[in-house]
Amino acid sequence: MALPLFKRKFKVVAVTLLLTMCALHIALDLLPRLSSGAPSVARGGSTCSCAPSAAGDALGRVFSNLSGVSGAAGLGPASPSIRGSSRLLALFQQPVYRTAGPALDEKNRLLTVRSIGHLDSRKEADSDGWTSDLEYPAPMLPTGLDAYMRYPTWLKFHLGINKNALYARHDPVVEDLLNDLRRQKVVTVVMKSGGTQLKLIMTFENYGQALFKPIKQTREQETPPDFFYFSDFERHNAEIAAFHLDRILDFRRVPPAAGRIVNITSEIRDVTQEKKLLKTFYISPANNMCFYGECSYYCSTEHALCGRPDLLEASMAAFLPDTLLAKRKTWRNPWRRSYNKRKKAEWELNPEYCEQVKKTPPYNSGTRLLDVIDMMVFDFLTGNMDRHHYDTFEKFGNDSFLLHFDNGRGFGKHSHDELSILAPLQQCCRLRRSTYLKLRLLARPVHRLSDVMRESLARDMLAPLLTEQHLAALDRRVSIVLRNVRHCVRVYGVEIVLDADTDLHLEAGLKHQEHMRTGDVPD
Template structure:
């Protein structure tokens, strides 16, 4: 053979070898039944445990550092429209999460609160053994009391940071926006919250448009005084439970969950959720007559002669899932708009305990009980400051309401990293009163740390006549659409108080109490 022919044959052989290697690696990475993960040409299955684990830990940490604090593009709306594709299409899972998701078939046993993490759907009687005498926790807190505990630092309002001097004739929305604090959305004694709630439930509406993006129908309500609210309609009765065959990312949103979550956030002392109230609208005069052209195209008369509409969104926006008057009325939740992003820009963070949003795969934290110590606590902004404690607070709120749909969160940029995360989007809560989703508490049970003020507040719910169900019942009684929650959902709150406190007990049995219960002035 001539030299050129030999070179050509050699090149063909090399190309075939490379294609075979590429095919094998691609197959191994994509095969859900394979335990192999090839990284840089190394098969981790054939490495010793001592050699493989550090390499995996570095990959997890690099991924988390890259994506956890990443700001999204301006046209992205993850909190309202993160899942714009059909969740049942598994091929649409983003490739950038490849190493953050592990097939559920390969998950190892993960013990959370002495339960098998692979069996998250435990029945509500799983904690009947809990000792309801929590004086041991009260005693630990008493020993940690500091002399300067009541001398709280004063934190600036948004108006001060922006150098704005508030006028005297501001609307309740404008007062709310300029009064946002660095450490909370509104102060405990803020009388304007009652004013904005009253305005949302009673002021005349002048215009209605559909909110762009999002997985389900939401309307933007414009009031006569310039205020705006986000309207989520009532889909089904209070006592309708979540279909157990629905994934957490495909279930209906509940308007009453938004209302109840605002009240619960306030009772817990967080005050990080915008004001929400219920209201009943007239389908003809308050929606149809005020709707914009695009929304009007989706209106029709049902066979029962009721006025209906469905809007446009990713799920449940079609004739089969239309919203109809009963007979001409529609109930919903109204959430006050936050300050505009021009006035108070916000940063979007990827939640460190985000789920996989996949039918068969789990996120790393669902299979690795050491995820918090190995990854989260070593990654900014969770390695210092208040942020990790805020994530624990958020997990406690989500556990109370049963919300598994927490993929991102936002903070106000003007306050830097030393500020609170906003508590938004609670529509997928209060759907399973007889089931306690223990995996929601993973940030608490894995990191084993809690703010002392939060623990004190949860402990207060064990006192006579101060149960959480009673406080919620009293708080919700002022809402125009009360009763907001069914009685089983109220009873579930008291049961979950005990589960949270038992989780803290378990942490203290494993670590020094001063590491678990942290004094924090926020």
């Protein structure tokens, strides 16, 4: 009799304990979330499986879990909560971030379901490593909203690319794609051909792909002063930070990138069939799993990638559509450096160099010159001196945005501002009005770039991604760009310098408009 009685008492205690835990969970977790209107999500997870009904809902979905990670150790000043005083959300609610773009018809979209549906099965990857060699899920994709919701995230991303940007503002698909880059199961790995440093192409279980760049330096290490720009290490955190900066500037020209902790053994060695890669794995004297792969410069035991014991930080950048579907054209950057230890490029010697560029196609018409200046302002903010080429999609001709690939050599020096990167702005004295307006916002205390970057980066798995010194350098460089614009306006006038790509006034008040007429553009 004692044993059945004991069992009954144990059941009562267990049920009581379970009910108590449920009550505590409701009181401490669910009720505060419900009362504040914030969805309950796990770190890095999406908040809702339904499509947002308005831009505000999409914003809430994209940034709803910022507050969940803002207090993590080592992040510096805590980021404001999304429902409280989120600087990032407040920035994106400004008029310049809410202007309606031109209507997009089928010809202004890079891909359609029809064009993808007729793609042959598996194709060879393009040599630049940014093109997918995946096999699309079916010979002909089903159409309609219900079918679209069942597409894998990477396919939704591809279908969203248009002539203006890689993705729409506040598109929740981007957040879902970042989560896939962090969490999707890796099924195959191959080395990316070419390049001075090792990069891997990882294929996921859902046929999506990512470009893997491993950690090479700690966050605190700066580029040695005696290093040339073309021999610097590529930084995985720079790739991720560049994506966030690009989104904050509203360019949307950098492929989405996220941080990930990769298991070298199970997610690289055990799934690759590439013999050249397999033969470079070894166990270090510290009993860590290491490998170095093959590349033209930093691939040897002296530059091996070692886990702790087999876990390694890396950036994962989303791939673009196969070039069989979306051909791209590579252009030489007019302000390309010489890549020579003794020689300088022509633009470094000729202050009137821009006049030559403006007479040369495609820079003599359209928006291409302004696109390049935007790109170089972006590179100045990150400190990237390695922009030798850029790509565009052939489908859109010369009337398209520039793809900002390979940002790994950014964020190398927080203590030095490389003013020569701003040569296109200084020599041409041209800038989009929308770019100027966004930089003006990011220079103000309420929208300070360092604060919105800190808040945006805080939600990445590898946060903190930038040191406080690098964040402070962003603020300093925004001021430098604005000073250059002010100088140009004083020389040439605002109508010449700032291209009217938006109907928004430079400021709401007449006082600032008077400043612009007199050439006094405040920082």
